[in-house]
Amino acid sequence: MAKIHVSTTIxxxxxxxxxxxxxxxxxxxxxxLGLTGTKEGCGTGDCGACxxxxxxxxxCSCLMLAVEAEGKQIGTIEGMAQGGELHPLQxxxxxxxxxxxxxxxxxxxxxxRSLLEKNPDPxxxxxxxxxxxxxxRCTGYDKIVRAVMETAAEMREAAR
Amino acid sequence: MNxxxxxxIGARTIRPDGADKVTGRAQYSADYNxxxxxWGKILRSPHAHAxxxxxxxxxxxxxxxVKAVVTAKDMVxxxxxxxxxxxxxxxxxxxxxxxxxxxxxxxxxxxxAVAAINEQVAAEACKLIVVDYEVLPHAIEIEDAIKPDxxxxxxxxxxxxxxxxxxxxxxxxAGDIENGFAExxxxxxxxxxxxxxxxxxxxxxxxxxxxAADGRVTIWSSSQGQFMVRAMTSxxxxxxxxxxxxxxxxxxxxxxxxxxxxxEPVAVLLSKKSGRPVKIVMSRDDVQRATGPAPGSLMTVKIxxxxxxxxxxxxxxxxxxxxxxxxxxxxxxxxxxxxxxxIPNVLSTGYDVVSNRSKVAAYRAPGAPHGxxxxxxxxxxxxxxxxxxxxxxxxxxxVKPGDKAIYGAVFGDVTFTExxxxxxxxxxxxxxxxxxxxxxxxxxxxxxxGFWYNAxxxxxxxxxxxxxxxxxxxxxxxxxxxxxxxxxxxxxxxIGIEHxxxxxxxxxxQTIGFSNLTGGSRVTFASAMVATASCxxxxxxxxxxxxxxxxxxxxxxxxxxxxxxxxxDNAGKFPPLSLKxxxxxxxxxxxxxxxxxxxxxxxxxxxxxxxxxxxxxxxDLGIIRVLRYTAAQDVGRALHPSYVEGQIQGGVVxxxxxxxxxxxxxxxxxxxxxxxxxxxxxxxxxxxPMIEALVIEIPNSKHPQGVRGVGxxxxxxxxxxxxxxxxxxxxKRFFALPMSPPKVTERLDAxx
Ligand code: FES
Numbered sequence: 001m002a003k004i005h006v007s008t009t010i011x012x013x014x015x016x017x018x019x020x021x022x023x024x025x026x027x028x029x030x031x032x033l034g035l036t037g038t039k040e041g042c043g044t045g046d047c048g049a050c051x052x053x054x055x056x057x058x059x060c061s062c063l064m065l066a067v068e069a070e071g072k073q074i075g076t077i078e079g080m081a082q083g084g085e086l087h088p089l090q091x092x093x094x095x096x097x098x099x100x101x102x103x104x105x106x107x108x109x110x111x112x113r114s115l116l117e118k119n120p121d122p123x124x125x126x127x128x129x130x131x132x133x134x135x136x137r138c139t140g141y142d143k144i145v146r147a148v149m150e151t152a153a154e155m156r157e158a159a160r
Numbered sequence: 161m162n163x164x165x166x167x168x169i170g171a172r173t174i175r176p177d178g179a180d181k182v183t184g185r186a187q188y189s190a191d192y193n194x195x196x197x198x199w200g201k202i203l204r205s206p207h208a209h210a211x212x213x214x215x216x217x218x219x220x221x222x223x224x225x226v227k228a229v230v231t232a233k234d235m236v237x238x239x240x241x242x243x244x245x246x247x248x249x250x251x252x253x254x255x256x257x258x259x260x261x262x263x264x265x266x267x268x269x270x271x272x273a274v275a276a277i278n279e280q281v282a283a284e285a286c287k288l289i290v291v292d293y294e295v296l297p298h299a300i301e302i303e304d305a306i307k308p309d310x311x312x313x314x315x316x317x318x319x320x321x322x323x324x325x326x327x328x329x330x331x332x333x334a335g336d337i338e339n340g341f342a343e344x345x346x347x348x349x350x351x352x353x354x355x356x357x358x359x360x361x362x363x364x365x366x367x368x369x370x371x372a373a374d375g376r377v378t379i380w381s382s383s384q385g386q387f388m389v390r391a392m393t394s395x396x397x398x399x400x401x402x403x404x405x406x407x408x409x410x411x412x413x414x415x416x417x418x419x420x421x422x423x424e425p426v427a428v429l430l431s432k433k434s435g436r437p438v439k440i441v442m443s444r445d446d447v448q449r450a451t452g453p454a455p456g457s458l459m460t461v462k463i464x465x466x467x468x469x470x471x472x473x474x475x476x477x478x479x480x481x482x483x484x485x486x487x488x489x490x491x492x493x494x495x496x497x498x499x500x501x502x503i504p505n506v507l508s509t510g511y512d513v514v515s516n517r518s519k520v521a522a523y524r525a526p527g528a529p530h531g532x533x534x535x536x537x538x539x540x541x542x543x544x545x546x547x548x549x550x551x552x553x554x555x556x557x558x559v560k561p562g563d564k565a566i567y568g569a570v571f572g573d574v575t576f577t578e579x580x581x582x583x584x585x586x587x588x589x590x591x592x593x594x595x596x597x598x599x600x601x602x603x604x605x606x607x608x609x610g611f612w613y614n615a616x617x618x619x620x621x622x623x624x625x626x627x628x629x630x631x632x633x634x635x636x637x638x639x640x641x642x643x644x645x646x647x648x649x650x651x652x653x654x655i656g657i658e659h660x661x662x663x664x665x666x667x668x669x670q671t672i673g674f675s676n677l678t679g680g681s682r683v684t685f686a687s688a689m690v691a692t693a694s695c696x697x698x699x700x701x702x703x704x705x706x707x708x709x710x711x712x713x714x715x716x717x718x719x720x721x722x723x724x725x726x727x728x729d730n731a732g733k734f735p736p737l738s739l740k741x742x743x744x745x746x747x748x749x750x751x752x753x754x755x756x757x758x759x760x761x762x763x764x765x766x767x768x769x770x771x772x773x774x775x776x777x778x779x780d781l782g783i784i785r786v787l788r789y790t791a792a793q794d795v796g797r798a799l800h801p802s803y804v805e806g807q808i809q810g811g812v813v814x815x816x817x818x819x820x821x822x823x824x825x826x827x828x829x830x831x832x833x834x835x836x837x838x839x840x841x842x843x844x845x846x847x848x849p850m851i852e853a854l855v856i857e858i859p860n861s862k863h864p865q866g867v868r869g870v871g872x873x874x875x876x877x878x879x880x881x882x883x884x885x886x887x888x889x890x891x892k893r894f895f896a897l898p899m900s901p902p903k904v905t906e907r908l909d910a911x912x
Contacts (some may be wrong), residue, residue: 029193033515036184036187036190038190039190039362039412040364041362041364041412041837042444042836042837044444044838045443046836046838047444075498077183078184080183086179086182090183093175094174094175095181096802097172097183097802097803097805097806098663099182099808100640100641100642100803100807100810101361101410101412101641102177102186102189102410102412103410103412109182124850126275128845129843129846131844131846131873132846134350134845135360135842135844136362137361137362137415137642137814137842138413139362139809139813140809140811140813140848140851141809141813141843142809143802144845145850146850147843153794
């Protein structure tokens with residue numbers, strides 16, 4: 001079957017690719033595009049390791065068809081740091097040891113950034129529910145929640 | 161050396177592998193490709209139990225795009241009557257787990273493997289493999305597998321002279337159990353069941369391998385031991401270890417289950433046959449069906465005590481599911497359940513039961529959480545019967561230094577009571593708890609303790625001084641959660657330089673000496689020990705160089721804050737020589753500076769943990785929530801406190817999942833019915849509270865920094881602590897896990 005041509009924007013860069021109609025966004029990111037920072041933990045939308053943003057909306061890229069990226073803005077972990085500078089969440093995750101093995105981390109960070117964009121001053125409960133779609137088996141979530149709340153506080157402070 | 165200084169040891173430094181992990185650059189097992197690579201796929205059994213009469217791969221091989229097909233016939237054969245041990249594994253069983261030999265032993269058992277130009281063609285080829293199965297009756301649960309008329313998995317296996325699914329037993333004894341119970345004023349005996357639970361690492365198994373034209377092999381995969389990968393691959397393919405370079409990718413969680421392999425040897429056989437590099441990536445469905453899990457259990461524990469709470473006798477019968485091949489972790493429940501207590505009369509027996517499920521793999525303190533669930537629940541009941549505080553009772557019965565453990569060792573330091581005391585004095589234990597906060601909601605508090613052996617073992621490290629006077633450390637242990645960070649702290653401390661000048665990496669099998677698995681709570685203990693020995697040697701070299709430059713005796717040089725200094729006034733007056741200056745002069749003064757140290761480390765004292773938990777039960781819906789959790793553990797010395805806390809917090813939350821929601825479900829055909837993360841319900845962020853880790857630091861006198869293993873003990877107490885809290889809330893004890901909503905409502909509706 002002929003491949004489908006897709007024009008999209010990934011982390012701000014315009015990009016084109018050919019894909020099968022059945023290919024998932026995750027397959028294309030990790031395969032032909034070589035963006036392996038987005039991880040596959042389950043392939044069924046249950047673990048959040050493949051989280052990306054699509055026109056600013058949080059999505060499991062394993063549940064999205066690659067053809068759906070046509071004309072959209074896709075954001076992946078590779079675009080989270082600006083130039084050489086880490087996003088405040090990335091920096092805080094390092095300082096507060098909010099990762100152990102780190103396989104969930106790209107997805108958690110994308111998800112946490114989306115959360116803070118919508119809600120810059122979340123309660124602990126809001127963070128916990130906001131990140132409930134991201135499984136982490138290593139940390140018990142404690143340090144992740146603390147790091148997100150701490151980043152939120154610092155970003156609010158910086159915005160004043 | 162700088163023993164009193166703690167500039168870096170105990171500091172919350174940023175891990176050396178951190179930036180790559182928060183930017184998506186770190187490469188895990190599935191993130192690597194090789195030129196000309198083809199894709200491997202595993203054909204799995206559609207039956208829970210079947211004899212394999214024949215496998216015809218000809219149609220698959222004929223499919224365009226297929227490069228190779230392998231079956232068990234392509235592997236080195238390991239006859240069932242001759243054990244071939246590799247660590248705690250037996251290659252007879254590992255071989256049969258990786259590719260079915262005589263029989264398919266569980267639904268999902270690998271039967272054959274295909275390499276093809278892409279995943280679709282490989283999947284297509286799998287469908288063309290014709291397997292002639294003779295379907296046999298199956299047994300999944302322990303109760304079914306040990307029935308007299310149970311379908312027998314292996315006709316070579318006998319128990320008490322008869323064909324049986326009991327693969328083996330383990331017995332530990334002390335004193336006289338009958339007399340012990342005769343002396344007791346109160347005896348409680350209970351039977352418990354737990355369900356198999358998966359380790360639940362988020363990274364599925366994957367590997368990319370190359371068998372080159374000259375017979376040299378490169379393996380890229382994540383595991384808890386690149387040397388284990390090399391050894392198993394060598395044994396199963398017949399390729400010498402010297403020709404196998406196993407490169408450890410970043411590992412996305414293992415928790416014990418990546419101490420064995422499933423894919424690498426099969427991929428190497430495919431690569432050899434096809435002449436192409438081969439990549440295999442498991443799906444989550446494959447992972448849940450055919451890897452891990454930890455065993456389910458059926459256990460009876462009986463404990464007797466005097467009126468004053470002194471424990472006099474304990475008996476345990478622990479049946480563990482091995483999965484389809486022998487090898488359940490009997491030493492966990494048999495050795496650990498009563499180990500923290502000085503009980504004169506003990507009889508502890510384990511039964512290794514095979515059934516038609518995937519072969520179990522290690523999971524954090526393998527087998528110990530099961531036993532602790534049983535023993536610590538019975539202890540709670542005894543304390544209640546005697547009107548004693550459950551923590552007081554534990555302190556009263558703690559083992560003492562010099563006591564002989566039932567598993568044979570003699571206790572050195574014992575820091576059990578300190579963990580109990582930490583909980584007893586903590587505000588959590590004393591905080592008021594409203595047991596009836598709202599209609600239909602009850603609350604309760606529970607405690608439990610846990611014991612784990614910990615381990616030492618082989619470890620290698622290189623410490624090299626770079627030409628510009630910084631430090632590169634290479635260790636042989638995959639880092640599952642901060643071991644590089646801990647070692648960087650130790651080395652910066654000992655060499656006396658800024659933390660940022662030390663880089664720690666993990667070597668592959670051909671670049672660093674043999675290092676045993678990342679498991680048994682051993683890596684920080686063992687690698688800090690070899691890193692210390694290595695730093696001492698390097699400092700010796702640096703002092704020699706300074707002595708040469710100053711033309712004084714090496715003994716007259718001391719090393720402080722990253723500099724060589726004359727040891728005293730008699731040594732002469734020289735300006736200090738820094739690490740950078742010495743490195744710059746290295747070549748003219750005798751060559752490169754660096755050393756490798758390889759040791760079989762010993763002195764890993766056991767780990768003790770005591771936990772306190774508050775739960776809330778919705779009595780109508782049967783939902784149990786954990787409200788507050790405090791976990792005390794003696795860690796000896798926290799080289800990097802954040803990652804020590806992280807081990808405790810992570811272990812506790814895995815325990816919460818085990819207690820409340822995780823289990824394997826099977827359909828009537830013996831097929832796993834919940835092989836997704838939607839249905840296999842691990843705790844998510846909104847399920848749990850903050851986990852307070854009480855890190856107690858009583859230095860282990862047998863370790864240069866005082867380290868005691870940390871990673872495993874935290875998962876031992878939660879099951880019982882939560883069950884005891886639920887009892888406190890409801891007045892009903894739960895003897896079966898998980899305490900999931902349907903089970904809770906069922907139990908609440910039961911009349912007793
Ligand atoms: S850090 Fe390992 S899964 Fe989150």
